Amino acid sequence: MLRAVLLFPLVCLALLSAPFSARAAMEIEVVGGAASQIAVAMVPFQAAPGQPAPALTEIAGNDLERSGQFRRVDVGGAQQPFSPAQVNYEVWRGRSADALVIGQVTALPGRRFDVRFYLLDAVKRTQLAAFSYNISASQWRATAHQIADIVHEKLTGIPGAFSSRIAYVQKQGKRYELRVADADGQNPRTVVRSSEPVISPRFSPDGARVLYVSFEDRKPVVYVQSLQDGGRRKVAAFKGSNSAPAWAPDGKRLAVVLTRDEASQIYLINADGSGLARLTRGGNIDTEPVFSRDGKTLYFTSDRGGSAQIYQMPAGGGEPRRVSFSGSYNVSPAVSPDGRYLAYINREEGRFRVVLHELASGQIRVLTDTARDESPSFAPNGQAVLYATVQGGRGILGTVSVDGKTRARLSESGVDAREPAWGP
Amino acid sequence: MNKILWPILLALTLSACGTTGSTPATVEDRTGDKAATTAAKPAGTDTTGVSGADVSASALPAGDPRKDPASPLSKRSVHFDFDSFVVKDEYRPMLEAHAGYLLSKRDARVILQGNADDRGSREYNLALGQKRAEAVRKVLSVLGVSDAQMEAISFGEEKPRNPASTEEAYAENRRTDVVYGDE
Numbered sequence: 328m329l330r331a332v333l334l335f336p337l338v339c340l341a342l343l344s345a346p347f348s349a350r351a352a353m354e355i356e357v358v359g360g361a362a363s364q365i366a367v368a369m370v371p372f373q374a375a376p377g378q379p380a381p382a383l384t385e386i387a388g389n390d391l392e393r394s395g396q397f398r399r400v401d402v403g404g405a406q407q408p409f410s411p412a413q414v415n416y417e418v419w420r421g422r423s424a425d426a427l428v429i430g431q432v433t434a435l436p437g438r439r440f441d442v443r444f445y446l447l448d449a450v451k452r453t454q455l456a457a458f459s460y461n462i463s464a465s466q467w468r469a470t471a472h473q474i475a476d477i478v479h480e481k482l483t484g485i486p487g488a489f490s491s492r493i494a495y496v497q498k499q500g501k502r503y504e505l506r507v508a509d510a511d512g513q514n515p516r517t518v519v520r521s522s523e524p525v526i527s528p529r530f531s532p533d534g535a536r537v538l539y540v541s542f543e544d545r546k547p548v549v550y551v552q553s554l555q556d557g558g559r560r561k562v563a564a565f566k567g568s569n570s571a572p573a574w575a576p577d578g579k580r581l582a583v584v585l586t587r588d589e590a591s592q593i594y595l596i597n598a599d600g601s602g603l604a605r606l607t608r609g610g611n612i613d614t615e616p617v618f619s620r621d622g623k624t625l626y627f628t629s630d631r632g633g634s635a636q637i638y639q640m641p642a643g644g645g646e647p648r649r650v651s652f653s654g655s656y657n658v659s660p661a662v663s664p665d666g667r668y669l670a671y672i673n674r675e676e677g678r679f680r681v682v683l684h685e686l687a688s689g690q691i692r693v694l695t696d697t698a699r700d701e702s703p704s705f706a707p708n709g710q711a712v713l714y715a716t717v718q719g720g721r722g723i724l725g726t727v728s729v730d731g732k733t734r735a736r737l738s739e740s741g742v743d744a745r746e747p748a749w750g751p
Numbered sequence: 752m753n754k755i756l757w758p759i760l761l762a763l764t765l766s767a768c769g770t771t772g773s774t775p776a777t778v779e780d781r782t783g784d785k786a787a788t789t790a791a792k793p794a795g796t797d798t799t800g801v802s803g804a805d806v807s808a809s810a811l812p813a814g815d816p817r818k819d820p821a822s823p824l825s826k827r828s829v830h831f832d833f834d835s836f837v838v839k840d841e842y843r844p845m846l847e848a849h850a851g852y853l854l855s856k857r858d859a860r861v862i863l864q865g866n867a868d869d870r871g872s873r874e875y876n877l878a879l880g881q882k883r884a885e886a887v888r889k890v891l892s893v894l895g896v897s898d899a900q901m902e903a904i905s906f907g908e909e910k911p912r913n914p915a916s917t918e919e920a921y922a923e924n925r926r927t928d929v930v931y932g933d934e
Contacts, residue, residue, distance in 0.1 A: 524909035526873050545862070546904040547877060568881050568905045571874045584878070586903065590885050591878040612878040628875055635875060658872040672872060679871060701872060746873065 353512030353724075353737045360395045360733050365482050367391060368400040368424040368449070373409040373431035375440055379467040383442065384428060386471035390489040390511060391478060393726065394710065395733025400424040411445050416452050424449045426482055428474070438464050444474055446481055455481045468513060488706040488749075493713060494518075494528040494537055495724055495747040497739070505539055507554060510706075510749070512724070512737040518554060527571060530750030531578050536598075537750075538562070538572040538581065549583055551598055562600050573617045574598075575642070582606070582616035582625060582642075593627060595642075606644055618642060619662050626650065626660040626669060637671055637684075651684065653691055659702055663709045668729070670694070670703040670712045681714050683729055694731040704749040713749045816852070817931065823848035829887050831925045836882045838890050846887065849929055850894035853901075860932035862902050863887045868921035869908040877907030880927075887927045 369384040369391075391397040400422050408414045409431045419427055430444030439461060446456040456477050462470050472489040479487030491510045496503060505519035505528055519525055523542040530537055535554055540547050547570045552559035563569040567586030574581055578598070585594050593607045593616045607613040611631040618625055625642045628635055637651040637660045651657035656674035663670070669684040673691075678698040684691050699717040706713070711726045711733075722745040723738040738744065817824040826845040829838055838846070853859055865884030867876035884903035891901060913920035 524906075526877075526907075526909065542906065542909060546902075547907075566902055568877060570877050584874070586881050586885070586905075591881050612875070612882065614878045615872065615874045628872070635871075656871065658875045674871065699870075 353508075353515075353739045355389065355393065355512060355735055355737055357393050357395075357733065357735045360392075360398065361728070361730065362732070364398040365396060366400050366423055366425045367397050367478065367482070368402050368419055368422065368427045370402050370407050370409075370427065370429045372429070372442070372444065375432040375434040377434060377438070378432050378440060379464050383430070383432070383444075383467070383471040383474060386468055386511075387428070387475040387478065387489075390472060390475035390487070393511070393733075393735045394479065394487070395728045395730075396479070396483055396710075411447060411454055411457075414447060416449055419449045426455070426478070428478060435461065440464070440467075442470055446478055468509065472509065472511075485710060486708050488708040488710065491707050492530070492534065492750045493724075493747055494530060494750060495715075495744050496525050496528065498722070498743040498745070499741070505537070507537070507750075512739075518552060518557065526746050528746060528748050529572055529574055530748060531574050531598075532576055532751065533578055534751035536578075538574065540570045540572065549581075560600070562598065563594075563596060571614045571616060575618050576620055576622040582618065584614045584616065593625070607640070607647070613638075615659055617660055617662055619666050620664055621666065626662060628658045628660065637669065650686070652689075657682075661704045661712070663705050663729075664707060665709055668705075668709075670705060672700055672703065681712055681727065683712070683731070692731055694727045694729070695725070695734070697725075702746055702748070704747065706749055707751055713747045715745045715747050824852055827929045829883075829927045829929075830922065831883055831886075831927075833921075833925070836886045838886050842890075846890050847894060850891050850896050853891070853896045857897075857900070860900055860902070861891075861896075862904060862930045862932065863891075864928045864930055865903065865905040865907075866910065866912070866924050866926050866928070867905075867908050868924045869911060869916070870921070873907055873909070877905050877909075880905035880907045883925070883927045887929070 369388040371382055371384050388399050392399060405418055406415060408429050414427065427447040427449050428444060430442065433441040435441055442460040442462060444458055445454060448455050458477065460470050469490065475489040476487030489510055492507055493510055494505065494507050496505055501522060503521045503525045504517045505525050506515045506517050508515040521541060521543050526540045528537050528539040536551055537554055538549060538551050541550055547568045548561055549563040549569045549572045550559050551562045562581065563583045563585060565585050565587040569583060569585055571584040572581055581596050581598055583594055583596055584591050589610055591612045591614050592605060593613045595604045595606055596602060609631060611629055613627055613629045615628040616625050623642055624639055626637060626639050629638050632649060634655040635658050636649055637657050638647040639650050640647040654673055654675050658672050660669050660671045667686060669686060670681055672679050673682045679700050680697065681694045681700045681703045682691050683694055694712060697716040701715045703712045703714045711728050713724065713726050715722055716725055722743040723736055724744050724747045725734060725736045727734045816822045819825055823845045829842045853861060863884040865880035867879040884905055888901050888903040892898065911924045913923040
């Protein structure tokens with residue numbers, strides 16, 4: 328069932344992100360939704376002259392809808408309150424609103440704005456949150472995402488992840504760009520441009536740096552790059568291939584896959600390239616390492632049992648133990664923030680799909696209905712998984728809620744997007 | 752294989768052990784807008800034309816046996832069956848010729864570039880391509896070629912010779928290319 332198609336006009340994006348010369352915006356299409364959704368009336372805030380577009384309630388409303396946990400109540404034709412004293416709760420209960428978001432924007436000197444917003448419980452007729460922001464025009468979208476985060480947390484008890492960022496690689500012709508964008512795909516900023524492939528971007532735990540694999544040296548080499556000043560260095564450029572980097576939760580140590588001693592093995596190395604230590608042994612493939620959030624366990628893909636499967640081992644070294652048993656191809660593990668779940672790619676009857684694996688019970692749920700899914704990663708709040716898939720012969724990015732019920736596709740026309748990673 | 756070469760090859764292997772590039776290096780900042788205004792690419796970032804099939808004859812001295820279509824040295828690709836890492840017998844003469852060349856020119860270097868088809872995980876395919884490169888490296892090693900003259904690397908699914916999603920294309924992409932350092 329198609330619930331909503333949200334289109335962000337190019338014009339607005341160009342206005343907002345002019346310093347980054349964004350050429351195009353991603354379109355977002357949301358399908359499905361949770362069984363019981365919270366009904367929120369996003370009442371347009373009292374506008375200020377010269378305020379950026381789209382409206383804050385539009386951006387925040389799209390965020391909330393993409394999570395699948397909310398549906399928007401029609402606000403047309405009703406008296407539109409800007410402050411709690413003006414709210415006629417009868418009207419909003421009549422439209423079956425569970426909650427109400429209202430506010431006002433006031434222009435300040437120097438193209439700044441004062442934003443006040445209130446979250447109200449329409450049933451209990453109480454105020455759940457009230458915030459004010461003094462922002463520049465360039466903080467407009469970020470403020471809308473913060474409002475959505477607050478609404479999500481107050482109404483579901485779980486923090487929102489709308490202020491987080493994603494990284495992905497886009498390919499146009501023979502040009503590769505590593506991009507960092509807002510979680511809704513907007514505000515894209517190119518951090519690496521290359522005529523050679525770039526794969527496996529990974530945000531540092533604090534979001535300030537990004538690891539990736541670049542082929543610009545005629546072979547795969549692991550780089551780390553600051554997202555603040557763009558400075559970068561090679562972390563692993565040993566003889567053979569260097570790939571599959573992963574941050575330890577402390578942001579200092581990394582796991583990488585090297586072939587310097589024998590076929591694809593996992594090593595630990597410091598982010599400055601020092602302190603190399605080998606972790607796995609044997610002539611089989613060991614790759615795609617990822618740390619648990621407490622840093623004590625490594626999950627990885629190995630063919631040591633005869634087919635590609637997920638294994639786990641102590642991050643300090645020790646005996647690997649097989650985790651995935653369903654099917655002959657399970658790869659690309661990601662760990663949920665609470666450590667209870669893995670998301671990975673499972674191949675069944677020639678289809679590659681994202682599955683969610685509850686570690687305690689071993690229960691597996693297929694989250695997607697596409698056929699060529701890759702590179703799953705969890706939202707910082709653990710409520711959704713970002714992945715790459717192929718649609719119409721073109722790479723696109725998608726998110727799916729962990730209950731599998733809400734999917735959103737992020738795509739930009741004429742561009743091949745792949746290798747997504749969800750960051751802080 | 753000439754047994755007299757063995758001590759020399761061993762010495763080469765040992766002397767090369769310390770030279771693998773592990774030193775972290777700061778390179779040109781190509782972030783964001785700065786990159787947009789920089790038209791020139793850093794040297795060595797464009798590898799098109801180095802895969803075996805694409806090398807132009809003019810890049811090498813005339814009479815180079817590696818360019819002679821009649822020579823097995825002009826053959827550069829080893830193809831693999833699905834999910835297999837076994838070098839088939841049909842590639843024996845070709846690899847023996849390359850081993851002979853490398854043994855006769857001890858300053859020659861060869862890069863063994865493994866590739867995979869594009870189904871499944873990019874990182875896992877990188878490891879599969881590496882396995883194919885290692886398979887060829889081991890054959891050359893058994894034929895007496897020094898490890899110091901060889902580097903096995905993988906392009907995974909990133910540089911398909913045939914980008915189509917057909918069985919023929921997949922088969923074409925499951926391969927290792929033999930590429931010389933001066934090409």
